[in-house]
Amino acid sequence: MDIKDIIKPENxxxxxxxxxxxxxxxxxxxxxxxxxxxxxxxxxxxMGIQDKTIGISPVGCSVFAYNYIDIDWEQAAHGRxxxxxxxxxxxxxSKYVFTxxxxxxxxxxxxAEVMHACNRGENIVIIFxxxxxxxxxxxxxxxxxLLGQVTATTPYGRDAKLNGFPMKITExxxxxxxxxxxxxxxxxxxxxxxxxxxxxxxxxxxxxxxKGTSFVEVVGTCNSGWKLSPVKANKWMxxxxxxxxPLGDMKDR
Amino acid sequence: xxxxxxxxxNEAIAYGAIRCGADGYFGYPITPQSEVMETxxxxxxxxxxxxxxxxxxxxxxxxxxxxxxxxTGKKVMTSSSSLGISLMAEGLSYLAGAELPCVxxxxxxxxxxxxxxxxxxxxxxxxxxxxxxxxYKMIVLAPASAQDMYDFVGLGFDLAFKYRTPAMILSDxxxxxxxxxxxxxxxxxRRTDAEIAEQCPWAVVGKPADRKRNVITSLALxxxxxxxxxxxxxxxxxxxxxKEVLYSTYRTEDAEHLFVAYGSIARICETAVDxxxxxxxxxxxxRPITLYPYPTKQIQELLPQLKSVMAVEMSxxxxxxxxxxxxEGKVPVNFHGRMGGMIPSPDEIYEAFVKSINK
Amino acid sequence: MKExxxxxxxxxxxxxxxxxxxxxxxxxxxxxxxxxxxYGPEMRGGTANVTVILSDNKISSPILSKYDTAIILNQxxxxxxENLVKPGGLLIYDPNGITRHPERxxxxxxxxxxxxxxxxxxxxxxxxxxxxxxxxQKKPVVSMESVVKGLKKSLPERHHHLIPMNEEAIxxxxxxxxxxxxx
Numbered sequence: 136m137d138i139k140d141i142i143k144p145e146n147x148x149x150x151x152x153x154x155x156x157x158x159x160x161x162x163x164x165x166x167x168x169x170x171x172x173x174x175x176x177x178x179x180x181x182m183g184i185q186d187k188t189i190g191i192s193p194v195g196c197s198v199f200a201y202n203y204i205d206i207d208w209e210q211a212a213h214g215r216x217x218x219x220x221x222x223x224x225x226x227x228x229s230k231y232v233f234t235x236x237x238x239x240x241x242x243x244x245x246x247a248e249v250m251h252a253c254n255r256g257e258n259i260v261i262i263f264x265x266x267x268x269x270x271x272x273x274x275x276x277x278x279x280x281l282l283g284q285v286t287a288t289t290p291y292g293r294d295a296k297l298n299g300f301p302m303k304i305t306e307x308x309x310x311x312x313x314x315x316x317x318x319x320x321x322x323x324x325x326x327x328x329x330x331x332x333x334x335x336x337x338x339x340x341x342x343x344x345x346k347g348t349s350f351v352e353v354v355g356t357c358n359s360g361w362k363l364s365p366v367k368a369n370k371w372m373x374x375x376x377x378x379x380x381p382l383g384d385m386k387d388r
Numbered sequence: 389x390x391x392x393x394x395x396x397x398n399e400a401i402a403y404g405a406i407r408c409g410a411d412g413y414f415g416y417p418i419t420p421q422s423e424v425m426e427t428x429x430x431x432x433x434x435x436x437x438x439x440x441x442x443x444x445x446x447x448x449x450x451x452x453x454x455x456x457x458x459x460t461g462k463k464v465m466t467s468s469s470s471l472g473i474s475l476m477a478e479g480l481s482y483l484a485g486a487e488l489p490c491v492x493x494x495x496x497x498x499x500x501x502x503x504x505x506x507x508x509x510x511x512x513x514x515x516x517x518x519x520x521x522x523x524y525k526m527i528v529l530a531p532a533s534a535q536d537m538y539d540f541v542g543l544g545f546d547l548a549f550k551y552r553t554p555a556m557i558l559s560d561x562x563x564x565x566x567x568x569x570x571x572x573x574x575x576x577x578r579r580t581d582a583e584i585a586e587q588c589p590w591a592v593v594g595k596p597a598d599r600k601r602n603v604i605t606s607l608a609l610x611x612x613x614x615x616x617x618x619x620x621x622x623x624x625x626x627x628x629x630x631k632e633v634l635y636s637t638y639r640t641e642d643a644e645h646l647f648v649a650y651g652s653i654a655r656i657c658e659t660a661v662d663x664x665x666x667x668x669x670x671x672x673x674x675r676p677i678t679l680y681p682y683p684t685k686q687i688q689e690l691l692p693q694l695k696s697v698m699a700v701e702m703s704x705x706x707x708x709x710x711x712x713x714x715x716e717g718k719v720p721v722n723f724h725g726r727m728g729g730m731i732p733s734p735d736e737i738y739e740a741f742v743k744s745i746n747k
Numbered sequence: 748m749k750e751x752x753x754x755x756x757x758x759x760x761x762x763x764x765x766x767x768x769x770x771x772x773x774x775x776x777x778x779x780x781x782x783x784x785x786y787g788p789e790m791r792g793g794t795a796n797v798t799v800i801l802s803d804n805k806i807s808s809p810i811l812s813k814y815d816t817a818i819i820l821n822q823x824x825x826x827x828x829e830n831l832v833k834p835g836g837l838l839i840y841d842p843n844g845i846t847r848h849p850e851r852x853x854x855x856x857x858x859x860x861x862x863x864x865x866x867x868x869x870x871x872x873x874x875x876x877x878x879x880x881x882x883x884q885k886k887p888v889v890s891m892e893s894v895v896k897g898l899k900k901s902l903p904e905r906h907h908h909l910i911p912m913n914e915e916a917i918x919x920x921x922x923x924x925x926x927x928x929x930x
């Protein structure tokens with residue numbers, strides 16, 4: 136059997152979703168963003184909602200999410216995506232509206248916007264990528280940076296006295312009456328990807344049921360910022376991030 | 389006959405928004421403009437026209453809600469006062485950069501800082517020269533009555549959508565808090581989703597299979613692309629300057645001296661013109677209605693008959709700079725201003741005028 | 748006709764609403780009107796004042812430095828506004844709580860015991876309408892018919908049953924006015 140026999144439509148077991156564009160990802164090899172982009176695109180394809188979905192991209196590495204997922208997009212100022220999403224959804228209730236935000240955008244400069252959007256119970260999806268570092272600006276401390284973690288602005292490791300504590304914003308948001316579904320997932324292996332996809336699909340479905348805000352945190356890696364190879368970064372995440380940011384559903388109603 | 393109602397300028401903004409078919413208002417309370425949102429909440433337009441009204445958690449959030457709503461081609465607006473507008477400055481720059489139409493109302497109060505809640509016009513530079521970063525302009529309308537407040541919401545949206553650019557209504561505490569007779573127009577319907585899709589092909593409404601995705605962004609990291617975008621914006625501003633100047637004049641036909649004033653101060657100057665005329669001085673008034681674009685040409689056309697010009701503002705002297713640019717040193721340009729919430733009276737302006745021409 | 752007046756007193760005396768009813772009455776008979784309040788924290792218990800202009804012609808400045816009429820309802824306002832009445836103009840005041848009575852000889856001065864009369868009527872809220880009656884007795888710039896129409900417009904419907912009481916209060920004010928200085 137030569138290669139021509141193998142490449143036949145009937146043997147096809149996988150195809151890239153058409154909701155992902157053919158643009159070359161600008162993310163570093165090993166970055167979690169690309170995986171989560173694909174999960175979202177697949178969910179949109181499977182739900183058949185490409186023409187009804189509006190994405191809101193943040194400031195940070197994933198500012199260019201609009202180059203990769205083939206839907207209509209709004210690009211927000213730093214931290215403000217939940218405010219954009221609030222108005223977008225209220226003015227267009229028949230649309231699926233989601234924000235895609237990193238830890239600096241969502242848990243630092245945009246804390247007020249995410250808190251209040253969740254507290255109002257906006258019928259939107261918030262996807263939060265937590266890699267415990269500022270990627271785009273060159274590896275500075277994020278609100279979710281772990282104690283002792285070395286970054287460009289914590290060169291001797293994060294010190295609680297100097298920098299405060301890593302913020303468990305997802306736990307905070309789970310306390311708010313407005314959220315209906317709050318979960319923390321990851322995407323470092325196929326099993327984790329499947330779980331995250333299920334969570335994101337549920338979040339999208341919730342947004343049409345008038346139940347409130349669905350919030351999906353994905354703990355991810357930033358191997359450039361962490362200065363680790365992709366494999367080592369995944370290991371570091373499992374050993375250091377997961378104990379502090381435990382995976383699983385915090386709220387589902 | 390249309391209904392005539394006694395109302396505050398701030399209330400007129402709310403009625404103007406509902407009646408012109410606005411889709412959404414997002415705001416945060418601040419004196420002296422809180423009646424805008426209070427009136428909207430009282431009127432509950434979501435039950436009649438379907439207009440969305442939401443109290444945001446901050447001015448920062450309000451302007452970003454406006455940005456989100458404007459991305460979808462909806463007629464959305466906010467209102468605030470001075471320091472709230474400072475908080476919105478980032479959003480204003482984004483709106484202009486992303487070429488989004490919307491209406492922002494600033495009912496100015498005295499500053500700097502927390503300042504005072506009394507009327508002021510000290511945000512002229514912020515509104516006209518760009519309060520946020522980057523080379524951008526907003527269309528700026530200056531109402532001088534409660535009726536203007538009502539009318540300018542619809543006018544602001546028309547201009548904003550015509551040019552895909554934010555429009556600001558630059559008002560002050562006098563116009564916001566004063567009650568006057570307002571004639572309400574007919575209720576215009578909100579645009580349907582089909583109309584928006586047709587009139588705003590750029591809008592983010594969900595990507596159908598037969599078109600490319602719409603992306604609203606102000607980001608272009610490649611400098612040649614960003615410069616080209618800036619050149620496009622500047623061309624648009626030039627067109628606005630050529631086509632959209634609005635102004636009015638009062639007793640300028642034979643005037644030898646000209647007052648230039650906008651908003652509430654233009655009203656006060658009209659009376660000062662009358663006082664000056666009674667005392668034998670041939671004075672007239674030019675009131676810019678659009679502060680951007682500025683009626684530069686219209687001031688220049690009056691110059692041959694003029695011996696002096698006096699700008700009057702509730703500021704340390706901001707608009708007077710644009711008067712000087714228009715006059716180009718051909719006649720003396722004088723200035724009278726009050727600050728910190730103080731409002732000049734007609735007599736005070738007349739006395740300042742007499743002093744200015746006899747110095 | 749053009750009447751430029753200031754109504755000044757304490758917040759809570761109904762100063763602003765009296766001005767509003769007067770302005771609405773003007774609209775009812777086709778006049779141009781402006782109503783410009785002092786606003787802000789001073790409204791909450793401190794002094795409150797409102798400038799009302801009624802005119803047959805378009806009104807330019809809503810801000811005045813001199814007034815045809817000053818209606819003065821506390822001492823602070825007396826100190827501030829007595830001197831701002833145009834020569835030949837009118838000052839109406841309620842002597843209740845006034846420690847320094849107006850002294851000018853070049854203006855008409857009247858007093859109205861509105862606080863006392865409203866207590867006598869058993870309705871302290873009638874206070875501002877009694878004052879309005881006193882003003883209209885001296886300067887009938889709007890008709891009683893317009894005032895009733897103005898009341899209807901400016902009061903929420905649930906308060907319309909109070910209109911006859913307000914009319915009565917206006918009449919009390921018209922009757923109980925006392926001339927202090929007549930030019």
